Amino acid sequence: MSGPSIEAVNLSKRYGSFTALSNLSLKIEGSKCVGFLGPNGAGKTTTLKIFTDMIRASEGKALINGVDVHLNKKQALGSVGALIESPEIYPALTPREALSMIAEIRGLPRAEARKKIEEIVTEVKMNEWLDKKVGKFSKGMKQRINIAAALLSDPEVIMLDEPTTGLDPRGQSEVRDIVKDLKKKNRLVFMSSHLLNEVQEICDEVAMIDHGKLLVYDKLSNVTSRFSGDGSNVVEIELSREIDDQSINKNIASLGGVSSVEKVDSRKIRIHFTGGMQNQESLLQELATMKIGMISFRPTASALEDTYLSLIKDTL
Ligand SMILES: Nc1ncnc2c1ncn2[C@@H]1O[C@H](COP(=O)(O)OP(=O)(O)OP(=O)(O)O)[C@@H](O)[C@H]1O
Ligand SMILES: [Mg+2]
Known part of the structure; x- marks a missing residue:
């Protein structure tokens, strides 16, 4: 198959009588960055959570590289790095310590983890802060460490839920630069956002949803001209x-x-x-x-x- 892919097949999610996602079908293939847009409550986080098997779909399925995330979670999510609800990193830890702990939980061999941590911390431009305590970091720096954590398993598919929300303009721009670089390594980045200028700057394609339904998925230039x-x-x-x-x-x-x-x-x-x-x-x-x-x-x-x-x- 050609590069990484994610696919939603007739995904629906109901909470009681409320329909949060309605028959969503979407296939994204190749190394690119796709912006996921929609108003508050549209169903973006719900979709991302189904893709990472944090919640179950009521109907339909979610596939990563053709593998069902629910039926074959380990294999499917082995190629995914996700940042959905930004976790708070314990302030007394350094990035090296925090990332080592996450690597251990995920079962990465220690020597491999050590090497990988240096690599990903460089990728998010935090290498000079590797052994400083996280408590002193700005929100943008913490978010870059969260993104590094998503990169630990060398994922082909990266899912980010509003990665720059809550950051000041400088923090947003730092995180944006990192996200722009992510797609360089044959990766598929699927990122929700409310910031249209951010999507315009970083993404190659956009998917828009509202009331749990897909409105459009196309190249950025086609969406704006169409x-x-x-x-x-x-x-x-x-x-x-x-x-x-x-x-x-x-x-x-x-x-x-x-x-x-x-x-x-x-x-x-x-x-x-x-x-x-x-x-x-x-x-x-x-x-x-x-x-x-x-x-x-x-x-x-x-x-x-x-x-x-x-x-x-x-x-x-
Ligand atoms: N656990 C839940 N129980 C009931 N309703 C829920 C639950 N989780 C989400 N919803 C509802 O599902 C809808 C979609 O929520 P979701 O979080 O996916 O939206 P979103 O597009 O991520 O919005 P935002 O831009 O505000 O983050 C919303 O109306 C929300 O209230
Ligand atoms: Mg959301």
């Missing part, structure tokens, strides 16, 4: 210097596929264009040759927000 009404895409470019109106109105507006150009501020413009990936590619090339000081080029967070709000509104 729901933008006229089928247009929007990218935002950032510049290192101010741009004049002539360059915007004449030079950029006349590029292939461009339908309109908005100036967000003196160093940021938003370009609406049609024609999908192909035009996006040539647009980026052309902008680069224009030497206008472009320092970033990305789909806008507002495009995802518009999509999110219109999809969620439809299910009210």
Whole structure:
């Protein structure tokens, strides 16, 4: 099979007469980061808990790399690292001690654990803090250690439930950088979040749910363009210097596929264009040759927000 995969097959979860998840089917394959979006109570944590066999589905099944997490828990979860409800790490312990304890509980041989701990603590950029007491750490640092704990078993699939919630902007950015790096090693990252700009920045694809039902699962760029009404895409470019109106109105507006150009501020413009990936590619090339000081080029967070709000509104 091609890379890691997770699959929900007709998953439903009921609490008494309340339906938290309703016939959810979703298959995600390959090493990528997928954002899992939906309003409070949509069923995100419920889905993640079923995938890690913390709770049982009322109907349907959850598969990791094709293996049923409930029928064959050990094998299925052997390839999963998860951070669902951030545990409090005992403040008197150092990351090395805390992670050694977790490794022991999970049955990792001691020598292997020792090596692995150094490796994962480096991966979450906490190697200089390996032997300092956790009690002195910021929330962001503690969360990075929690992510390290999820990496102990060298998982191919990583599930994170709102990994940056409760962190200050710096903590959020630290954790975001770590999550961005996670997918580099042939891993599938499935991450719930309420932060659309975060999903925009980190994720390749998005799955949205509401009232326990899947609304959409697609590539980020398709999700934002498919729901933008006229089928247009929007990218935002950032510049290192101010741009004049002539360059915007004449030079950029006349590029292939461009339908309109908005100036967000003196160093940021938003370009609406049609024609999908192909035009996006040539647009980026052309902008680069224009030497206008472009320092970033990305789909806008507002495009995802518009999509999110219109999809969620439809299910009210
Ligand atoms: N143990 C439980 N008993 C009864 N209802 C529950 C239980 N756990 C969750 N629910 C309900 O199921 C629904 C889905 O909850 P879930 O925690 O999956 O939502 P969520 O998408 O993670 O929301 P949030 O964004 O607020 O974390 C909610 O309405 C919640 O109240
Ligand atoms: Mg939740």
